[in-house]
Each structure stands twice: as structure tokens, then as C-alpha cells.
Amino acid sequence: MNYRLRPLYHLGGYLSATCLVLICGLITLQILGRLGDILATAVGAGRIGLTIPGLAQICGFLLVGATFFGLAYTFIHHAHIRVTLLIGQLPPRYRVFVEMACLSVALALCLYLAFYLYHLLADSIAYGETSYGLLSIPLWLPQSAMLAGTVLFCLALGETWWQTLAIAVRHPSRFVPDDTDQT
Structure with a gap:
């Protein structure tokens, strides 16, 4: 399919990848800090104490960003897991309508999620909610990533829905799904 907002979906993919790289980098720094402590105590010096406070909490929020920012990118590249065992056997003129459904x-469902994520974000901002844990991180930060990723996914679904509808109305027998190699 030809996605008009493809650069926007790719931006979501890059943001997702950035979150994953940050997780990897922070965990690597933590491991190096612990190795430094082990090495320092092995040579008779005291512990250096190279730790990242709240690492699990930060990585958890980055994982939320990686997950939600990547939704639209993976959808347009047909990387979501789809079970097409049943609809894959249908003739194109019927499959296009099942795809529409x-x-x-x-x-x-995605619009419903975005609607309630927006209200959750507005409440978090209004009440100044912060995370529980070692670090007090404003909850609107990960919630913003969730909402932005969900909106991008809604846009990708909407574009696909509109293009599939055009095929279903004009030439349903010419429907060729883009995900023929998916199982």
C-alpha cells in the first residue's frame, strides 16, 4: 500500500529504536559500573559505587516508548503477527470485505485506547502525578509516548482502512493483500 504519512511512521520507528538503544546503553553502563566495583574490591580498594539509581524504572518507561512508538512502523511493514490461516483461503472478492471488518x-479499538489515554494524560498533568519508586518521574512523560504511538497507529490503520475500502468498492476481485507471506 502507498502510505502518505510513511515518513511520520518511520519517525515513530526511529523513536522506538532510540528507546531500545537507550535501554541497552543504560544497562551496559550499569554492568560496567558493577564490574568496576568488583575490580576495585579485588585490588584492595573500596567500592566505587557506580550505579544508576532507578535503572529498572527508567528502562520500564523507555520500554513503553519503544513499544508504542513502534506500533505504526511495524504495522506498515507487515511485522505484526497475523493469523491468516482462515482468511488466506478466501477468494480476493470476499477477503477484501473480511479485511475491512x-x-x-x-x-x-485503537481509537478507544487513544481516547482514554488522552484522558489519563490530562488527569496526570492536572494532578501532577509522579511515579512511585526511587525516582519521581512525572507520569505524563511515558503517557505522552503511549498516546503519540497510539495516534500514529490509528493513522496507519485509518490509511489502510481507507485504501482497502477503495479497493472493496471499485474492484474487490483485484484485492491482493500485502501480507501474503505472513502466517
């Missing part, structure tokens, strides 16, 4: 359900 599936896309409609997915889009409705």
Missing part, C-alpha cells in the same frame, strides 16, 4: 475492529 478486521481493520474496522482494530481501528475502533
Whole structure:
């Protein structure tokens, strides 16, 4: 399919990858800090104490960003897991309508999620909510990533829905799914 907002979806993919690289970098720094402590105590010096406070909490929030920012990118590249065992056997003129039904359900659920994520974000900002744990991180930061990733996913689903609808109305027998290699 030809996605008009493809650069936006790719931006989401890059943000997702950045979150994953940050997780990897922070964990590597923590491991190096612990190795430095082991080495320092082995040579008779005291512990250096090279630790990153709240590492699990920070990595958890980065994982939320990686997950939600990557939704639209993986969808347009057909990397979501889809079970096409049943609809893959249908002739194109029927499959296009089943695809429309599936896309409609997915889009409705995604819009529902975005609506409630927006209200969750607004409440977190209004009440100044922060995370529990060693670090007091404002909850609107990871919630913003969740909302932005969900909105991007809604846009990708909407574009796919619209293009599939055009095929279903004009030439349903010419429907060729982009994910023929998916199982």
C-alpha cells in the first residue's frame, strides 16, 4: 500500500529504536559500573559505587516508548503477527470485505485506547502525578509516548482502512493483500 504519512511512521520507528538503544546503553553502563566495583574490591580498594539509581524504572518507561512508538512502523511493514490461516483461503472478492471488518475492529479499538489515554494524560498533568519508586518521574512523560504511538497507529490503520475500502468498492476481485507471506 502507498502510505502518505510513511515518513511520520518511520519517525515513530526511529523513536522506538532510540528507546531500545537507550535501554541497552543504560544497562551496559550499569554492568560496567558493577564490574568496576568488583575490580576495585579485588585490588584492595573500596567500592566505587557506580550505579544508576532507578535503572529498572527508567528502562520500564523507555520500554513503553519503544513499544508504542513502534506500533505504526511495524504495522506498515507487515511485522505484526497475523493469523491468516482462515482468511488466506478466501477468494480476493470476499477477503477484501473480511479485511475491512478486521481493520474496522482494530481501528475502533485503537481509537478507544487513544481516547482514554488522552484522558489519563490530562488527569496526570492536572494532578501532577509522579511515579512511585526511587525516582519521581512525572507520569505524563511515558503517557505522552503511549498516546503519540497510539495516534500514529490509528493513522496507519485509518490509511489502510481507507485504501482497502477503495479497493472493496471499485474492484474487490483485484484485492491482493500485502501480507501474503505472513502466517
